[in-house]
Amino acid sequence: IPSSPPHQSPRPPPPQVAEGSYLLVQQVLDKCFALVLRVEGLETVNTAQQLEILKLKARVVAASTPISVAKPVAKPKALKIVPAAPAVSTRKRKEVVIRDPGEELHDDT
Template structure:
């Protein structure tokens, strides 16, 4: 018989991972600025300032335009309200006038009928 030597597994807790400390790059002293770098930085800085100034002026212009447009909107709304009020009064006057004209037509047609009927009466005598 072949008997295999079986070694029972032992449970060992896993060991915590060892902390990995990132290595920092070696210290480098700041380089003295080269004259070309200083000139390039100065030009870049001036370009940034010019852009900032231009954007600031654009924002101010847009704010002014917005205020102007808001004022115009308020004025137009007031004008619309006034015109709607006038239109309402005018339309009510027109309705009243139409009623008067209609009633006059009714009276006129009654008169015409009366005249026509009276003509028959006179002719029939």
Template sequence: ADDVAQPTSPLPPSPVIPSLPPHQLPRPSPPQAAEGSSLLVHQVLDKCSALVLKVVAASTPISAAKPAVVAVGTPISAAKPAA
């Protein structure tokens, strides 16, 4: 008798959002479109080149970098507890 599942409250109805027509930009004439596309491609290639240079610089092996921590003379396990 204690195993009876309690009824759950129904979820509130989700709001209906009317679909809006897609925003249409005026289309440039074909020569302008080709020029704009060429400029966009050039900008994308420039960004990709810059990112590649950053990745190459960031992927320097740690062993090649100067270590930031100097080896400590006494290992932690051999350290004497404070009195």
């Protein structure tokens, strides 16, 4: 009957390997934490953008509803332009005749 090998307890890793593993695990945890923070920030931005989209959609719906007119708007009346009456002078004019003695007509012709 073959003898079973004696049970060996796991040996602790050398100190350099343990320290390197610890640093690696710490770096992974730091990266994971940074990514979690980034995801939370992006989710917040996404929520804000979705809210903004809903507000804009509501504005579009409100702007696209037709506006009903209660009464037809009266057309403005066109003004008729009447020509002004010619100005009449109320002063009487005196007729003045200037005669040239050289041009007077003679009756003896």
